[in-house]
Amino acid sequence: MTALQLQDICKSFDTAEGRVEVLKSVSLTLEMGQSLALTGESGSGKSTLLHIAAGLEHPDSGRVMVGADDMTAMGDTQRARLRRGRVGLIFQQFNLIPSLNVAANLAFQARLAGVHDAPFVAELAERLGLAALMQRYPEQLSGGQQQRVAIGRCLAARPAIVLADEPTGNLDEATGDQVLDLMLQLTAEASTALLLVTHSARLAALCDSRVHLRAGQLAAAQ
Amino acid sequence: MTRAALSALLSHWRNNPLQLVMLLAGLALATALWSGVQALNAEARSAYGTAENLLSESGAARLEHPSGQIDQAEFARLRRAGWQVSPVIEGRAGLGTGRVTVLGIDPLSAEAGVGAALAAADLEGFFSGLGYAHPQTLDEIGPTDHPLRATQAVPVGTVLVDLSTADTLLRADGRITRLSVSPIQPDGLQPLEILAPELRLIAPEDGAELAGLTDSFHLNLTAFGLLAFAVGLFIVHSAVGLAFEQRRAMFRTLRALGLPLRSLTACLAGEMVLFALIAGAAGLGLGYLLASALLPDVALTLRGLYGAPVPGSLQFDPLWALAGLGMTLAGTALAGAQALWRLWHMPILAPAQPRAWAHASGRTMRLQAGVALALACLATGLALTGDGLIAGFTLLAATLLAAALAVPLVLAAVLVGAARLARAPVAQWFWADSRQNLPRLSLALMALMLALSANIGVGTMVASFRATFIDWLDLRLVAEVNVLPRSQSEAEALHAFLTPRADAILPMQRIDATLGGQPGQVYAMKDHATFRENWQLIEPVANVWDRLAAGEGVLVNEQLYRRAGLRPGTSMLDLPGIGALPVLGAYPDYGNPLAQAVLSLDRFDAAYPETPIRQFAIRTNDTPGLIASLQDDFGLLSTQITDQAQAKDLSLTIFERTFLITRALNVLTLSVAALALFAALVTLSGMRLAQLAPLWALGLTTRHLAALELGRALALGLLTMVFALPVGLLLAQVLLSVINVQAFGWRLPMQVFPADWARLGLWASAAVLAAAAIPALRLWRKGAAQLLRVFAHER
Secondary structure (H helix, E strand, O other): OEEEEEEEEEEEEEEOOEEEEEEEEEEEEEEOOOEEEEEEOOOOOHHHHHHHHHOOOOOOEEEEEEOOEEHHHOOHHHHHHHHHHHEEEEOOOOOOOOOOOHHHHHHHHHHHHOOOOHHHHHHHHHHOOOHHHOOOOHHHOOHHHHHHHHHHHHHHOOOOEEEEEOOOOOOOHHHHHHHHHHHHHHHHHOOOEEEEEOOOHHHHOOOOEEEEEEOOEEEEEO | OHHHHHHHHHHHHHHOHHHHHHHHHHHHHHHHHHHHHHHHHHHHHHHHHHHHHOOOOOOOEEEEOOOOOEOHHHHHHHHHOOOOEEEEEEEEEEEOOEEEEEEEEOOOOOOOOHHHHHHHHOHHHHHOOOEEEOHHHHHHHOOOOOOEEEOOOOOOOEEEEEHHHHHHHHOOOOOEOEEEEOOOOOOOOOOHHHHOOOOEEEOHHHOOOHHHHOHHHHHHHHHHHHHHHHHHHHHHHHHHHHHHHHOHHHHHHHHHOOOOHHHHHHHHHHHHHHHHHHHHHHHHHHHHHHHHHHHHHHHHHHHHHHOOOOOOOOOOOHHHHHHHHHHHHHHHHHHHHHHHHHHHOOOOOOOOOOOOOHHHOHHHHHHHHHHHHHHHHHHHHHHHHOOOHHHHHHHHHHHHHHHHHHHHHHHHHHHHHHHHHOOOHHHHHHHHHHHHHHHHHHHHHHHHHHHHHHHHHHHHHHHHHHHHHHHHHHHHOOOOEEEOOOOHHHHHHHHHHHOOOOOEEEEEOEEEEEEOOEEEEEEEEOOOHHHHHHOOOEOOOOOHHHHHHOOOOEEEEHHHHHHOOOOOOOOEEEEOOOEEEEEEEEEOOOOOOOEEEEEEHHHHHHHOOOOOOOEEEEEOOOHHHHHHHHHHHHOOOHHHEEEHHHHHHHHHHHHHHHOHHHHHHHHHHHHHHHHHHHHHHHHHHHHHHHHHHHHHHOOOOHHHHHHHHHHHHHHHHHHHHHHHHHHHHHHHHHHHHHHHHHHOOOOOOOOOOHHHHHHHHHHHHHHHHHHHHHHHHHHHHHHHHHHHHHHHOOO
16 A cells, blocks of 8 residues: 655755756655665755655645645645644654653654554653653753654654654764664554655665665666 | 954844844934933933023022012112122013013122123113023014013023013012022121011022922933833843854854954954944934923923923933943943853853853853842832932832843743643643743843833822822812912902902912921911811821911921921921921822921911912802903903813823823833844744744644744733733832832822723733734744755754
């Protein structure tokens, strides 16, 4: 069953040097339970593609289908609702809510989506090694701990798709591997589709499949 | 090197123009309000100087008769005895289309002064009726039968003429108002006590000098100017602090590249001086415009309250401009000192990430709480033991500062409580996030609290005063008609005319006197039910009215009662020509700067015979009929008659004018606070993006986020308002029971006006919403693109 489908996505930006085409008719499909690594050089358009997939950014043309829903035909409010309930986002900079403690951060998206399941969150916290840190605030955590909270926050809402943008980019190699293993394990268990943006071939190799973005086009798919 | 460093530092402002505008606007507004008030004060004081220098440069003593009139023969006798005295006739008269103070001098015997110099310029013309007046007076009265020449040297509202011209204009019948006594007298003169025992010698410093009388008024203005200046400095402090935080990385880089700390600090200090000069110059311009706009009302107030001749137009004084710039520089130094101090102590490899203002740390919060507590203790101490106007204002300042410093602490406690009680995730985030951002908004909220509590305090004071004043006027101005006789003979004729036509005729006679060491007046009071039934007395002795009628003592006004610490029943008051009399009670006498004592008519007549009757208060049950009869049958001019309604209107008009400037400054202070909040919200909005981006990514729309931002500003504004309410009431209590008593000599009961608070709450909400609207609108409209950039900047 298809979780996410990007069809002929084009995107360009106005820059000081003129209009730059960042994505040139990019298409890809992600099945439920599948993990897909999107690699590419800096400036190749990886993050833009991920933002478009998340409904954070509008493509110039093309379609974004989340399940059977055409996200490109939706308004801002509908896209926000879809993101809340069916899409999970994990960022390089963790982007936790600094004013809330770990417990509140973990439950935040699930509560926002109205699917909060306290025992499930507690189990996630246990598996992510966060059970003893629930009352701490993000600034009191290490980078690895913060990213684990971000993963927990995302998975607690039981999204259909997880979009992860360089989730280990700010972590050392050992911690990064640990975090990624955990993320892959948890998404696989929940049959959640995972689109992982990374420039590391080593990390990409851990996913079920890989695509490479070069100069705005999918250069090769393995 | 310095130029390169300066260029790098200034580039920050190029990239953050709004922040620069806020910094300059805050500084300019602070300067404008402060220097505007100073310009008003300086103009008024200069006018008092003009008035006092008119008759003598060195300040001459004067000789007065208790009745207010001296015979020509008395003057001639003193001159023959060798005394260097000069006659002066002074009084109010209609001239052209207005009423003026006519001041008649004898230029040949007058002490060297501005008046004598003016007369000497055209002595022949002066003797033949030429007068001098301020250009504004000439405009006000229009063409007259008397030739008048314009000069800035004569106070507004006064016409300087020769003695004989004044005699004609005032129908003085050759009677002199007072004699001016030269400070230099020949040796061996017979003492005045022997030569003229009925005349009183009044030293220049004992007179009711305008500067002394109006001191409290000017002190009030200065206090308001200082408050507005302080509120403005909150904006500057906030903007400078933010710019410092934003440039931490740049400071580290500049120092790593070899710029010495001393040079970096000097560059930043230079930058601040530059901004202070630019904003100070703009502020002076604004201050001048503000003062020009307010001066006419201030002049009317000073004329109405104190008879102080202040012109309605402003002169430019370079010294004022220099002092204003100096204040701006000092204020900037104060507002920027913390940033410079932190820079001076910042290690070269200090983390470059902007951290929250220092207030965020628990240590700073504890320090702030300690200072607030110390100030509260100081205020309590002053409230219990302080004395004098300066102590009163220090009490006010300490109360306000303590409350302002407590604002973030109180709000933090409320927000933490609200976050704990919240159940929905967004609500939980809303309160927790508000708590987290509180340190960044605390300066603006403190400024808002200051402005709001000042508004509530001053508003309550004015409204309480107004309510009491109106009640008091109703009781005080019970006579249906008042008439002003032009001379003693007319007064006698009027009395005879009125006797069969009126229910009661209450003559008003008074003499000027020094009472309890203060300039004052003694009034005569006829024993009548009008006074017995309507005057509400403070601490009256038993059978007070009977004892007053029997001439057994005096009533004193509240000002004299409080200032001289008189206690009815035990205190005595010295009256000229009578000696000490028991004080029988005190009566409220709002709006009068002078001390006053009231004697029974019989006792007054016996002590001060021949004192002219200045006014009759007439009781009648046929007001229109009596007025018509006075005009048609007696031939009284309409300008000599005022009915009760006119008298009340006049009193209320003077009252309203008195507080017009206060209201204007109140509104301006609130506007500055709104600007401070706007500045804080605008600058914060850039830093907020990183905090809002995750929520947007998690599924909140930009519209929802913008609404939450508006709601947060409103919630913080309203919480500040709630906190400002008790502070404002405390302020009103201090104003009513400490400042007013010290400054004016009367104590008023405090009344509360919840409708006014509701109105202020609406205004404050509108100001807060207006301040938050632009950042919120920007977030709603362009938020998605900006929020996306947060994620893009991660790499």
